[in-house]
Amino acid sequence: MERMQQPYDTIIEAFATHKxxxxxxxxxxxxxxxxxxxxxxxxxxxxLRVVFGVPVILFIPGYALIAALFPAAKDLGGIERIALSFGLSIAVVPLIGLALNYTPWGIRLDPIVISLAIFTIGMCLAAQYRRACVPAAERFTVPFSALRQAVIREFFPKETGRLDRILSIVLIIAIVAAVATTVYVIVVPKEGEKFTEFFILGTNQKAADYPSEIMTGTNSSMYIGIGNHEYKNITYTVETYLESMTFDEKTNTSALKAMDRIDRFKVPVPDNQTLVIPYSFTAKKTTYNRIEFLLFNETVPGDRVQGMDRINQSYRDLHLWITVRSP
Incomplete structure (x- = not known):
């Protein structure tokens, strides 16, 4: 009488290295x-980061889940498994991200990698165990050797001559080159427009609540933002000035009467990243009515360049109209 397989026998069979x-x-x-x-x-x-990373997001988690849910070959066909693997991956990965959003770790690279790895490995282990519970003849397997033999028979049949074999080799090389070119175009996209974002935010890091009524001798706070889209790391230079501007209604022109520097500091920003840094300033005169923010990339003019010439030579410039009063 055949002995019934015990659970621990199934576990040993499922996780034996050679199986x-x-x-x-x-x-x-x-x-x-x-x-x-x-x-x-x-x-x-x-x-290689894109080549290995994209399937881990779009295919492998769903494939591992399908393998765990349907261990038998009769459960699903090969085409259905591939299609569902893509669909379930697209569904599972955002759900993992949503769950991480409500944890202390948040949606960052390390938590996402760890979560996807735990999910994928867990589903793979479950798939191994469930397949071990199915009779060997009924288990789902990918016929790698049969596929290889089919490719060999298709491209190198025994009855072909030398010329046909050479043409088959050339055809395979052309297919591989086409696939490699497609992958290269996807993972190494053409550089787009190069630009830098330069913006200022209010006290709550929003495009509102900017300081407008300022008392002399008191600190006024805001935020300065720099977004680097120049396709390289850049150390920017930020300069801030308090200015006195007058406006002539007859000629409809403005004139810069005074421009006093408050700060100059460097801000290194890696490629394709945006930094938002806190900033505060103090006005000492009631004659000021504007604060100017100048951004320079890798070229900063000398101190001899002043006034409107310096503003015009900056890479980006911003300003806020303010009213300075005595306490």
Whole structure:
């Protein structure tokens, strides 16, 4: 009489090293490659980060979930598994991000990587166990060897001559080159317009509540924002000035009467990042009626350049009209 398989026998069978299904092993290897491409120095600056990372977001979590839910070959066909893998990945990954949003860790790189890795590995382990519970003849397997033999028969049939074999090799090289070119175009996009964002925010980091009524000798606070979209790291220079401006209604022109520097400081901003920094200033004269913010990228004119010439030579400039009163 055949002995019934015990749960621990199934566990041993499921997690024996030499019995890990090839598709589940491929998920483990690809996930490990993605993690290395994110955190390994030098490698994380290459296109490999995108090549390994995109499938971990769009395909592998859903495939692992499908493998855990449908361990038998008769449950789903190959095309259905692939289609559902994409669909479930697109559904699961945002849900993981939504859950992280309500945790102390938030939606950042490290929590996302750890959460996706735990989910994918957990589903892969569940898939291994569930397949071990199914008779070997009924388990779902990816026929890698059969696919390889089919490709060989398609491109290199035994009855073909030497010329046909050469043409088949050229065709394979052309297909590989086309796929590689497509991947390169996707992961290394053409540089778009280069520009820098320069903005100021009020006390609540919103485009409102700017200081307008200012008392001499008291601090007024706001925020300065710089967004670097120049496709390289840049150390910007910010200068702030208090100014006295007059307006001639007859000629409809403004004249700069006084321009006193408050601050000059450098702000290093990495490529494709935006920094918002707090800033405060103090006005000592009631004659001021405007505060000027000048942004310089890598070229700062000498101190001899003053007034409107300095404003015109800045990379970006902003200003606020203010009223300065005595306490």
């Amino acid at each position: 890990v299904p090839y598709d589940i092993a491929a998920c483990y290897v690809w996930l490990a490659g993605a993690i290395l491409s994110i955190y390994l120095p030098v490698v994380n600056e290459t296109f």
